[in-house]
Amino acid sequence: MQDLMTLITSLRRPRLLARAAKIGAQDYNRDRHLQRLLGYGSIPGPGAALMRLLELEREVNAQRIEEDAAYSLVRHLDLLIALNGEAQLYQTSRAAQFQ
Numbered sequence: 001m002q003d004l005m006t007l008i009t010s011l012r013r014p015r016l017l018a019r020a021a022k023i024g025a026q027d028y029n030r031d032r033h034l035q036r037l038l039g040y041g042s043i044p045g046p047g048a049a050l051m052r053l054l055e056l057e058r059e060v061n062a063q064r065i066e067e068d069a070a071y072s073l074v075r076h077l078d079l080l081i082a083l084n085g086e087a088q089l090y091q092t093s094r095a096a097q098f099q
Contacts, residue, residue, distance in 0.1 A: 013061070013080065017073075021080030028085030037082055046090040053083050 013021075034043050038052055057079040063071040 011057075011083075017077065017080065020077055021084055024077065024081035025084035025088070028081060028088075030085065030089065033078070033082045033085065037078060046086050046093055050083065050086050050090055053079055053086060057083060 031043065034049060037056065038044070038049070043049070044052065057076070060071065060076045060079060062068075064076060
């Protein structure tokens with residue numbers, strides 16, 4: 001099985017969508033964004049949050065590709081922003097473990 005960062009870096013999404021998500025990740029607020037995307041309750045750690053976000057993003061991306069009427073560009077962008085933000089937190093926490 002691939003590690004989380006490999007899964008994230010291997011995502012291939014439209015350039016404009018990826019660029020917008022990267023810009024949006026600069027204002028990422030974990031408490032606010034994850035509560036809205038994953039539901040209210042306790043917030044999982046960065047690794048668990050990344051796994052759930054990857055799962056949700058895959059579903060939304062499949063809707064985009066299939067041109068499903070239920071596809072929401074805003075939700076897709078929110079998920080990609082959260083993925084970028086959580087990936088940064090995950091990398092930081094992993095780097096701190098090895099020091």
